[in-house]
Amino acid sequence: MKYLKETGALINMDGDLMHLFEGNAGSVNFDPQLIWDLHKNSPGTIYAICHTHPPGMIQPSSIDKEMLKGWVYALHPFPVRIIVIAEDDGYIVETCYFAQVESKESWLTRNKETPREFKMFLEFHNHYDPEEGFPPYIETLLDNSYEDDSNIIES
Ligand SMILES: [Zn+2]
Numbered sequence: 116m117k118y119l120k121e122t123g124a125l126i127n128m129d130g131d132l133m134h135l136f137e138g139n140a141g142s143v144n145f146d147p148q149l150i151w152d153l154h155k156n157s158p159g160t161i162y163a164i165c166h167t168h169p170p171g172m173i174q175p176s177s178i179d180k181e182m183l184k185g186w187v188y189a190l191h192p193f194p195v196r197i198i199v200i201a202e203d204d205g206y207i208v209e210t211c212y213f214a215q216v217e218s219k220e221s222w223l224t225r226n227k228e229t230p231r232e233f234k235m236f237l238e239f240h241n242h243y244d245p246e247e248g249f250p251p252y253i254e255t256l257l258d259n260s261y262e263d264d265s266n267i268i269e270s
Pocket of ligand 1: 199
């Protein structure tokens with residue numbers, strides 16, 4: 116069982132995989148055009164932008180948070196979530212950050228006195244025991260990020 120690379124995905128509200136992105140050892144190439152097109156075709160359909168991290172790195176990186184911020188402005192009024200999936204202490208940890216930005220209308224009403232209000236916070240943390248299995252989107256991401264996910268616990 117060996118970690119190979121990061122892998123990314125877009126999921127909808129039901130946790131269905133909408134698209135898979137290839138990554139490398141330290142990052143994922145999220146195709147912005149693809150995300151934009153999906154959003155245009157069906158606004159609000161993207162529930163979360165997910166990706167795996169190397170073992171132990173359960174938090175989003177500063178680059179991840181910058182990306183989240185960028186998409187929140189682009190996809191407004193819809194909130195955006197970023198989900199990081201990483202192995203930690205024999206468990207698979209799923210960490211979700213939620214972000215939203217104030218509407219332009221509300222900001223203009225305030226005469227732009229202060230910057231548009233932006234909030235980002237930890238929405239949830241899930242710990243999965245590999246012996247008990249994973250939601251399908253996590254299973255797919257792990258399949259793509261690990262050489263063999265049959266015995267994650269022995270990593
Ligand atoms: Zn990341």
